[in-house]
Amino acid sequence: MPRLNDQVRELLQEYADLINITGGDAFRARAYEKAARAVGEYPEDVAGLDAKGLQQIPGVGKSTAEKVAEFLATGRIPALEELRAKIPSGVREMTAVPGVGPKRALALHRDLGISSVDELAEAIRADKLSGLAGFGERSGEKILHGIELLRQSGGRTLLDAATELAEQLVAALSAVPGCTRCAYAGSLRRMRETVGDVDVLATAEDSAPLMAALTELPYVAEVIGSGPTKTSIRTDQGVQVDLRVVPEEDWGAALVYFTGSKAHNIKLRTMAVRAGLKLSEYGLFEVDGGAKVVSATEDEVYAALGLPWIPPTLREDRGEIEAALNDELPVLVQESDLRGDLHTHTDLTDGLATLTEMVDTAAARGYSYYAVTDHAPDLVMQRMTDEKMLAQREQLRELAGRHKKLRLLHGTELNIGPDGGVDWPPEFLAGFDVCVASVHSHFNLDRAAQTRRLIRACENPYVHVIGHLTTRRIGRRGPIDVDLDAVFAAAARTGTAIEVNSSPQRLDLRDEDVLRAKRHGVRFTIDSDAHATGQLAYPRYGIGTAQRGWLTAEDVVNTWTWQRLKHFLRKDALH
DNA sequence: GCCGTTTTCGGCCCGACTGTTTTCAGTCG
Numbered sequence: 001m002p003r004l005n006d007q008v009r010e011l012l013q014e015y016a017d018l019i020n021i022t023g024g025d026a027f028r029a030r031a032y033e034k035a036a037r038a039v040g041e042y043p044e045d046v047a048g049l050d051a052k053g054l055q056q057i058p059g060v061g062k063s064t065a066e067k068v069a070e071f072l073a074t075g076r077i078p079a080l081e082e083l084r085a086k087i088p089s090g091v092r093e094m095t096a097v098p099g100v101g102p103k104r105a106l107a108l109h110r111d112l113g114i115s116s117v118d119e120l121a122e123a124i125r126a127d128k129l130s131g132l133a134g135f136g137e138r139s140g141e142k143i144l145h146g147i148e149l150l151r152q153s154g155g156r157t158l159l160d161a162a163t164e165l166a167e168q169l170v171a172a173l174s175a176v177p178g179c180t181r182c183a184y185a186g187s188l189r190r191m192r193e194t195v196g197d198v199d200v201l202a203t204a205e206d207s208a209p210l211m212a213a214l215t216e217l218p219y220v221a222e223v224i225g226s227g228p229t230k231t232s233i234r235t236d237q238g239v240q241v242d243l244r245v246v247p248e249e250d251w252g253a254a255l256v257y258f259t260g261s262k263a264h265n266i267k268l269r270t271m272a273v274r275a276g277l278k279l280s281e282y283g284l285f286e287v288d289g290g291a292k293v294v295s296a297t298e299d300e301v302y303a304a305l306g307l308p309w310i311p312p313t314l315r316e317d318r319g320e321i322e323a324a325l326n327d328e329l330p331v332l333v334q335e336s337d338l339r340g341d342l343h344t345h346t347d348l349t350d351g352l353a354t355l356t357e358m359v360d361t362a363a364a365r366g367y368s369y370y371a372v373t374d375h376a377p378d379l380v381m382q383r384m385t386d387e388k389m390l391a392q393r394e395q396l397r398e399l400a401g402r403h404k405k406l407r408l409l410h411g412t413e414l415n416i417g418p419d420g421g422v423d424w425p426p427e428f429l430a431g432f433d434v435c436v437a438s439v440h441s442h443f444n445l446d447r448a449a450q451t452r453r454l455i456r457a458c459e460n461p462y463v464h465v466i467g468h469l470t471t472r473r474i475g476r477r478g479p480i481d482v483d484l485d486a487v488f489a490a491a492a493r494t495g496t497a498i499e500v501n502s503s504p505q506r507l508d509l510r511d512e513d514v515l516r517a518k519r520h521g522v523r524f525t526i527d528s529d530a531h532a533t534g535q536l537a538y539p540r541y542g543i544g545t546a547q548r549g550w551l552t553a554e555d556v557v558n559t560w561t562w563q564r565l566k567h568f569l570r571k572d573a574l575h
Numbered sequence: 576g577c578c579g580t581t582t583t584c585g586g587c588c589c590g591a592c593t594g595t596t597t598t599c600a601g602t603c604g
Contacts, residue, residue: 027587031576061577099593101602136595350588381588381604440604441591477603 004047008068009040011077015067017092018083020102034059039068041352041532047072058352090116098146098476099139107132121147150475156194157239158474159541160504163188165239166198169214173243176213178204180248185258189312191544193474193507197240199258207245214243250282253295256302257281263317264310271305271321279305313547318515332547333526335540337559340369343413343436343467343499343527344536348392349375349382352532355395356402361533363403369562371409371434372396376423378415379440386428393431407562409433413467418442418449420456422463429462434569436499436527438467443480450482458490464569465525466491468501468508476505484513488520495571497523497557500549502542503535514549523568524556 016032019025038059039046046054046068054065067077087109094105094117108114111132114123123129124140157165166184174182179202183189186199202210211231215223224232224240231243246254257265258281265279272279276287283295284304294300299309307324311332314320323329345351346358353361355372362370374392375382393410400408411434414422422429422437429435437457445453457463469487470479491498498517501508506529509517514524526546528538546556553559557568 025576028576030587034577059577063576099602103601134595134600138594142594379588379604380590383588443604444592 004045004072005039005042008046008071009036011071011080012036012039012064012068014092015077015080015083017095017102018080018087021087021091021095021106022083023106031059031061032064035061035064038352041534043533088115090119093117094120097143097150099142100146104134107134117147117150149478156196156475157198157237158504159188159191159193159195159507159544160538161237162195162198162239163541165235165237165241166200169198169200169217169241169243172217173200173202173210173213176204176209178206178209180204181251183255185255186260189259190261190315191313191541191548193504193510193545197242200241200243201251201254201258202243202245203248203251204245205247210243210245214241246281248296250295252297252299252301253279253283254281255298259312259315261316264315264321267317267321268305271307275305277304311547313544314550316548318512330550330552333543333551333553333556333559335543337553337556338367338526338539338543339560339562340367340371340407340558340565341528341530341536341539342371342409342411342434342465342525342558343373343501344371344530345374345413346372346392348388349379349384350531355392356399357533358530358536359396359399359402359406359408361536363406365536367406369407369409369558369565371411373411373413373434373436376412376414378417378423386424390431411435413438414463415440416453416457416466418445418453420453420460422457422460426462429460432462434464435462436465436467437463439469439471439480443471443477445480447481447483450480451486454482454487455490458487458494458496461571463496464571465497465499465527467499467527468503468506468529469498470508470510470513472508472510473505474507479508484516485520488517488522491517491523492521495523495568497525497568500524500526500542500546500551500556501529502526502538502540502545503529504538504541507541507545509545509549511545511548514546514551518550518555524551525558526556527558 012032013036016029019029038057042057051065051069054060054068067079071077091105091109094100095102097117112123112128114120124144129135129140166188170182170184173179182202184198185201188195188198204210207228211226214231214233215226219236220233221236222234224234229245233241269279272284277293278285278287284293284301286293294304302309310320310324341362344358346355347353375384377384396408396410411432414435414437416422416437416439457466472479498509500514526539526542528536530536530538557565
């Protein structure tokens with residue numbers, strides 16, 4: 001079940017979307033969007049707030065507070081239900097298709113009776129859109145491509161939502177009497193960027209109470225199937241969960257089997273066969289006679305195959321078994337290795353929290369250094385000015401003594417222009433402690449131009465970090481077309497770090513590209529790109545991507561001490 | 576609908592891109 005704030009966020013966002021689709025006042029819709037975001041990121045639980053308390057949330061006024069209070073009291077918002085009655089839910093879902101906004105969704109519904117993404121795809125294939133005002137020859141093609149993009153990740157759940165769900169499930173099932181072990185496995189344990197379903201494994205003498213506990217959870221929408229060893233449900237958020245219960249003595253073999261990946265397991269099984277053994281989810285057995293060798297722990301299973309334990313994030317058959325055989329497994333970077341965050345925002349631009357709130361939260365995370373990197377002026381909508389930036393720097397300097405162990409760095413997130421230039425001239429850039437530079441526009445340049453602009457950004461002596469290099473948004477927007485190897489070579493040559501952006505919507509660079517970049521000798525940062533205090537915890541997801549890219553703490557500059565990082569940030573002095 | 580060293584009305588993140596137009600609407604960041 002999502003946090004109550006998240007439920008309210010979703011309802012307010014739905015209300016805003018429906019206002020947009022029905023052609024209501026755009027500013028009113030925007031006000032609800034803003035309120036939705038503010039509630040979602042509000043650190044306190046809204047459950048304990050009354051209408052007055054709700055109005056303390058910035059962006060929530062009288063009208064929104066009343067609606068939320070009504071929801072908290074009755075579970076319903078009549079104003080929302082009225083709008084829902086006018087517009088089928090599929091019409092709103094169509095606006096999730098890249099290229100389809102509220103106006104087009106309404107036109108498609110009103111003029112062609114289309115009420116779902118599936119019907120939309122069908123109508124395009126049947127050439128029913130031509131002739132509709134505002135839709136030309138290329139529209140259908142573009143929308144179909146958008147639907148394709150949506151479906152590629154459609155049915156898959158982002159890492160943060162899946163992790164939160166899995167942690168709740170494990171907590172609930174661990175509390176069931178008779179449950180001796182419980183953990184999540186599958187691609188979530190390997191920390192893939194999206195997961196198709198959530199696999200939970202548990203041990204108990206009697207599986208029935210665990211199966212019953214799962215099916216009775218309040219957020220179960222459907223029981224897909226239930227037997228003595230396996231139960232599958234679907235949550236009200238549409239995520240499938242498979243629970244498997246095994247005897248405690250088989251825990252290790254089952255955990256290996258259900259963690260995967262399939263390719264990793266096939267390789268393990270092949271190794272077993274060569275040793276006269278057979279590996280399954282029930283254990284490692286001798287082929288002759290069928291005696292069980294081991295199955296109680298993962299350590300034992302790997303050891304019996306002549307291997308050290310292999311971290312789940314490496315189990316993709318990308319050379320980890322060979323490395324393990326040669327005793328060359330990397331010592332993977334851990335979240336606890338991170339000493340700071342070098343890419344964060346405040347409400348000076350598009351963040352939700354104040355500078356002080358962000359700094360306090362960073363201090364509570366135990367960091368030794370922390371950079372504020374609000375947007376630079378070329379991202380016009382953020383309305384940055386030199387004066388605002390300098391005033392923030394002053395404010396940050398005044399906070400310097402607030403947390404004794406936390407060094408505050410003043411930075412910015414620059415915009416890499418189409419030609420590779422950035423927002424400010426060298427003399428202004430020199431005033432920052434750290435500069436992240438990212439692509440925020442011109443996503444459709446050809447490969448040569450994209451490559452050129454990124455290399456030029458690396459060559460800028462004031463650019464320390466390239467942020468979210470490919471600019472992809474999972475399930476929403478593909479990566480830009482760029483020669484990554486050429487950019488990695490430039491980053492390595494110029495001493496420019498490449499970011500592993502930890503936002504679950506981005507996770508950019510992707511794991512396999514991290515691996516490639518590492519081979520070029522690139523250094524990395526693992527940053528939150530936080531726009532709210534709660535998002536400062538995002539590096540837990542970026543760490544997964546970094547581990548899947550085989551990174552060690554040595555590869556990641558924000559695990560370094562300040563003394564060492566300071567040297568790295570003096571890039572201009574090194575050349 | 577929200578908000579105020581623009582303060583109770585009148586603004587509100589602005590501009591580029593795309594495909595459709597022939598002067599612009601819709602979408603997006």
